[in-house]
Amino acid sequence: MSDEYVLELEHIRKEYPGVVALKDVTLQLKKGEILALIGENGAGKSTLIKCCSGAVVPTSGKIRVNGKEYDRMTPQLAAENGIAIIYQEFNNVAELSAAENLFLGRPIRKGITVDFKAMEREAQKAFDQLRIKINPKALMKDLTVGFQQMVEIAKAIQQDAKVLIMDEPSAPLTSNEVESMFRVVELLRSQGVSIIYISHRLEEIFRLSDRIEVIRDGEYIDTLITKEATVDELIHLMVGREMTQQYPAREPCIQNDKVVLECKGVYGNGDEDINLQIHAGEVLGLGGLVGAGRTELAEVLFGAKPKEAGQILLNGKEINPKSPREAIDLGIALVPEDRKRHGALLGSSIKHNIGMPIYERISTSGVINRKVEKDTAEQYRKDIQIKTPTLDQKVKNLSGGNQQKVILAKWLAANCQLIIFDEPTRGIDVGAKYEIYKLINDLVASGKSVLMISSEIEELMGMSDRILVLAEHRITGELQKTDFNADVFMTYASAIVDGQEN
Ligand SMILES: Nc1ncnc2c1ncn2[C@@H]1O[C@H](COP(=O)(O)OP(=O)(O)OP(=O)(O)O)[C@@H](O)[C@H]1O
Ligand SMILES: [Mg+2]
Structure with missing residues (x-):
């Protein structure tokens, strides 16, 4: 072993009944580098990094941390070695505060009582370092997915991690939040922290990483130096075949004379005065920053949150879905984030x-x-x-x-007649994304309507016929397919938002 590596995984194999999640994967992490780990859904990325935390016990293989060899990790050993993981599915407790979640399982005590004040102070420090505004007292369940993610990142930072492993950390964040997270990750690297970064977004991988390891079907494929790699090369290594197109072509199929859903001055769940129309055969994109009210609007339409004022019309008839069950019976579906x-x-x-x-x-x-x-x-x-x-x-x-x-x-x-997708491709690999886009195209081609919420501007522009932009629970702009433009989009998205981000 050379001193160069802080963490080494050698010939890791993991079998489950009927599934070999990892056949033979090797990984070497250098001190102070960002190593990207990529591969298709089910390739074994999460399973591999769980071997580093002790959450998964490998069937065979070796793990070396700073040269010391282990057959397996345990959560305690991992913590002693300064290995922290931000999981793909967060393990937070909805009913506890942000500060309590940050200190979950290791509360600060004063004598025999838990010192909430101290925990709140420490949490505040960690949030400040991330330059994110979260009230340490806020309940986890009241935070958006984006902020919940930030609490997880703050937790690792607060624990002074030497090896930070991040499983798709950017997936639920908007572009501004991703920028803040990148700054933090880069800062940590400059302080000598070693990072394993998993993501399906190749542009991030190129921006952030020093090296890239590709795995496919539980097997090690290759490790490349980021500066020398190309997108096509990576996609090829991941999927094992050529893939040139990102968005499948769609024959225009909007029926402009057929309004399926209309909102007239809808107020509810924080949203103010929402007016919109969705046509048969249309993909209407809904963009904006985290907290802009996109999910809330979807929930009002789906009967999951109460509407306070205004009208919702479905095929010209007023509806008032009081529950998702009612919404489904009316023909409205919501694929949640x-x-x-x-x-x-x-x-x-x-x-x-x-x-x-x-x-x-x-x-x-x-x-x-x-x-x-x-x-x-x-x-x-x-x-x-x-x-x-x-x-x-x-x-x-x-x-x-x-x-x-x-x-x-x-x-x-x-x-259903109207399908609302909230971040439909979050965490989905390139190949499968394409298949999902094709399904969305098939839906509208058959006359159905799609409302697509997405934080990826590229995806909104690649798939929508029209994009509405929300900021602070109001529609601040509308873009037609012919004049889609990311800069204009961002202007609308940050229209009234002030002092929220950074
Ligand atoms: N507890 C388990 N029992 C059975 N099979 C499992 C278990 N955990 C993981 N697997 C299987 O192992 C394989 C690898 O899964 P893993 O979660 O590591 O993939 P991944 O690369 O992280 O994918 P994604 O990009 O979708 O997150 C999958 O086929 C999965 O179904
Ligand atoms: Mg995974």
């Missing part, structure tokens, strides 16, 4: 999850037609490439990206 909380029954099978919203349709006198259930699930497994040995697999055993695909499949199967 936070899959852990709202999206899936993690303990149930893939088949069951996909079948859930359509049980009524596929049942006769209360008996579910199992064949239809299976065929439907099988169809989507093929269409969007859900990587699993069997449809009976529990959703919680799937990789993050594949869980997202199950939720997408579930709502697509519901066959």
